[in-house]
Amino acid sequence: MPIRIVRYGITMILVAACLYVIHKGLTKGIEFICKIVIPLFFLALVYMIIHALLLPGAITKFKEFLQPDWSLLHPTEIFAAMGQAFFSVGLGGTFVVEEYEIKTCDMSLFYKGGEAGKKEFARQLGEAMRGIGFAILTGHEVDAALYDEAEKKIAEFFETTTREERMKYHAKRLVSK
Numbered sequence: 507m508p509i510r511i512v513r514y515g516i517t518m519i520l521v522a523a524c525l526y527v528i529h530k531g532l533t534k535g536i537e538f539i540c541k542i543v544i545p546l547f548f549l550a551l552v553y554m555i556i557h558a559l560l561l562p563g564a565i566t567k568f569k570e571f572l573q574p575d576w577s578l579l580h581p582t583e584i585f586a587a588m589g590q591a592f593f594s595v596g597l598g599g600t601f602v603v604e605e606y607e608i609k610t611c612d613m614s615l616f617y618k619g620g621e622a623g624k625k626e627f628a629r630q631l632g633e634a635m636r637g638i639g640f641a642i643l644t645g646h647e648v649d650a651a652l653y654d655e656a657e658k659k660i661a662e663f664f665e666t667t668t669r670e671e672r673m674k675y676h677a678k679r680l681v682s683k
Contacts, residue, residue, distance in 0.1 A: 609634035616644030 527535040558564060589675040615623035634641035664672070 552558050607637075608640050608642055609637060610642045610644055612645040614647075617645070628649075 507655065527539050529535065532540070559568065609630065611627060611634060615630075616627040617623075619626065631641055
């Protein structure tokens with residue numbers, strides 16, 4: 507019998523079984539099937555764990571896994587792991603759901619708006635900093651070509667220097683009092 511016919515037959519049986527479960531409803535259909543299937547998933551998991559541990563060299567590798575090399579752990583990895591844990595438990599989603607708008611502050615008010623303009627710019631910037639701590643500055647009259655040039659220089663710096671050379675410029679974090 508060709509394999510296509512067997513696959514088609516299995517597909518039709520599964521479709522019919524699904525339709526029957528749906529027809530039976532929530533309690534007599536889906537809940538009943540879940541009471542059978544969920545323990546089967548658990549048994550399959552136990553089987554896979556036992557099988558994996560019985561593979562040649564598995565116990566040795568498992569012991570290596572449980573004895574980490576702490577010398578390879580640095581603050582960067584710790585903070586990355588904490589960030590991942592933060593989002594994995596759902597806390598990150600709690601904060602991401604809130605919509606943040608990056609405020610735009612017009613620097614031309616500061617430069618050309620007199621005393622009232624300076625106060626308005628300071629108010630806008632203060633509001634932005636109290637909000638999310640970021641602001642988009644407009645009206646600064648910085649030539650757009652400088653952005654492109656800066657991007658090229660930064661790329662060149664990272665492409666032509668070693669990590670050790672770049673670390674000379676690494677900013678030291680100071681603890682605020």
